[in-house]
Amino acid sequence: MQASDDDAGATAEMVARRSYGKLVAVLASRHCDLAAAEDALADAFAAALRAWPISGTPENPEAWLLTVARRRQADDARRKSTQQGAERHLAMLSDELETSREGMDHDAIPDRRLGLMFACAHPAIDANVRTPLILQTILGFDAKDIAGAFLVSPTAMSQRLVRAKAKIKHARISFSIPDPDVLPERLDHVLDAVYACFTAGWSDAFSLDSGPNDLSGEAVWLGRMLVKLLPDHPATSGLLALMLFAEARRRARRDPEGRFVPLSKQDVALWDVGKIEEGNSLLRAALANGELERFQLMAAIQSAHVARCATGRTDWPAIVLLYDALYSLTQSPVVAINRAMAIGEDKGWSAGLDALASAEVDQAIFQYQPYWATKAELLGRAGDRDGMGEAFRMAVALSDDAAVRVYLEQRRQYFLDAVAS
Amino acid sequence: MQYLLLIHSEEGAFERLPKDVAAKGMADYEAYTEALRKAKILISSNRLRPSAVSSTVRYEGDKVRVKDGPFAETKEQIGGYYLIDVPDLDAALKWAGKCPGARHGAVEVRPVWG
DSSP states (O other): OOOOOOHHHHHHHHHHHHHHHHHHHHHTTTTHHHHHHHHHHHHHHHHHHHHHHHHHOOSHHHHHHHHHHHHHHHHHHHOSSSOOOOOOOHHHHHHHHHHHHTTHHHHHHHHOHHHHHHHHHTTTTHHHHHHHHHHHHHHHOOOOHHHHHSSSOOHHHHHHHHHHHHHHHHOOEEEOOOOOOHHHHHHHHHHHHHHHHHHHHHOOOOOOTOOSSSSSHHHHHHHHHHHHHHTTTTTHHHHHHHHHHHTEEEEEBBBBOOOOOOOGGGGGGOHHHHHHHHHHHHHHHHHHHHOOOOOHHHHHHHHHHTTTTHHSSSOOHHHHHHHHHHHHHHHHHHHHHHHHHHHHHOOHHHHHHHGGGGGGHHHHGOHHHHHHHHHHHHHHHTTTTTHHHHHHHHHHHHOHHHHHHHHHHHHHHHHHHHHHO | EEEEEEEETTTTTTTTTHHHHHHHHHHHEEEHHHHHHHHHHHHEEOOOGGGGGOEEEEETEEEEEESSSOOSSSSSSEEEEEEEEEHHHHHHHHHHSTTHHHSSEEEEEEEEEO
C-alpha cells in the first residue's frame, strides 16, 4: 500500500515523540556516544521520510529506524581505519545482527532509558546540565526549548550539552543503574527530568490529541519503573503520585469543544477515581517514610485539590500550608506563583498579589507566561481593570497554546464586563 | 578503557610527617598498589620526585628553552600516578576513591585517548 507524504510524515513524527529516547538509548549504549547516536537516528528519520511515502509505512517503524541507524553507525565505524575503528565496526555489526534477530517486535527493543538517564545524572557531569541533558536525549528536545525552560541562553545551553556528551563518550560513563550506595545522589536529576517530561506532555496535550503513547504517558511509565527500582523511596513514590493525580484529570481539562478548563471549573465526574486512589496510596506510603521532600509536597497539593471530588469543596487553607512548606524548601519562583494564587483564594486577592511579589526576585520571571497569567487573574479578581490589561497582554503574548490564549481572552472580557456591571 | 589517576598533593607535606605516620602512609600506598595488581587492572604506577627537580621544555621562537621547575608553580603538584584499565568511569572513580592520595590530596581521573 502506498502512503502519502503526509501519512509518512505523521507516522515519523509520532514515532519520534513516542520512541526517540528509547532509540537513542539503544543506539548510544554500547559506546556511550550520544552525539553519534543522535546523528544516526536523525539520518534514519530523514531516510524514512524519503522511503515511506514510496514503500509504505513499515509495520514496525521503530525497528526499521533502528536498523537503518545501526547500519549508518556501522558505516561510520568502517570508515575509521584505526584499530579502535575495526573493533567498533565489529560491535556495530553484531548490533545490526541483533536488530534483525529482534525482527519486527517493538517490545523486543531493549529499554536502556533508565541507564541513559542515570549516565546523564552522573556526578562527573556538570550539575547544571544534568537535567537538560536527560531532556534532550530522552525526549529529543532541542537546546533552544530547553534553554527557555531553564532560563539561560540557547548558545550557552547547546555548548553545555555538547561538552557533557563529549564527557560521557570520552570518559566512558556507562549506561547502567548505579550501585545502591551512589544511587540516591543521582536520583534527583532523574526525577526532575521525568517530571519535566511529564509537564512537557501535559501542556502539549492542549493542542494535540494524545494517545496512550504521549510524553505524559511515557513519564508515568518511567515513574513506575523507578518506583519498582526503589519501592520505598519517598521522592520516587511522591513523583508517581503527583503524575497520577494530574493524569486522573486529563479528560476534564478540555470541554467538548476543546476549550481549556481550569482546575477549579472542572467536572469532577470526569476525573479518574482509580488513578486518584492509586496516587493517594502511594502518597500515604511515601509520607509514612518520614522525610518530606518536594515531590511529596507537590503530590499532597494535588491530592488536596482532587479531594474536591469527595468533599465537593477545595480546602484552600490546607493547600496554602502545603505551598508554604514547598516554597520554603525550594525557594522556586514557579512555586511562588502557584502559592500566590492559593493565597488569593484563601486570604483574598490583594494578599495573593502581595505574595506574587516574592516571585519577582529574578528578572527571568518576566518572560514566564504563568507569572503573567496568574497576575492577570489576581488583578482581574481584585477588580483592578487598569492593572490587569498589561498582565493579560503579556500572558497572551507569551503563550504558545491557542486554547490557552482563547481562555485568557475570555477571562479578560469577563472581568471587563464584571467591572462594568 | 585506560584511565590515568593523577595524585595531586601538597609538596613536602609527606617529608614533614613523623616517621611512624610516614611509614603508615607508605604501607597504605603499597597495599593499594597490591590491590590494583591483584585485580589485574594495573598497567603502571610510579611515585614522582618533587617538582623542584623538574625541568620544563618549550620552544621560544626557534630555540628550545629549558626552564628549571614545573610547568605551573603551585602549592600542589602531581606526586605520582597510576595507569589502570577498567570497563568504565564508575569503576575508575571507585578505585580513585580507594587511593590514599584521595585522603592526603586529590586524585584526578583522566581518561586515556583512544
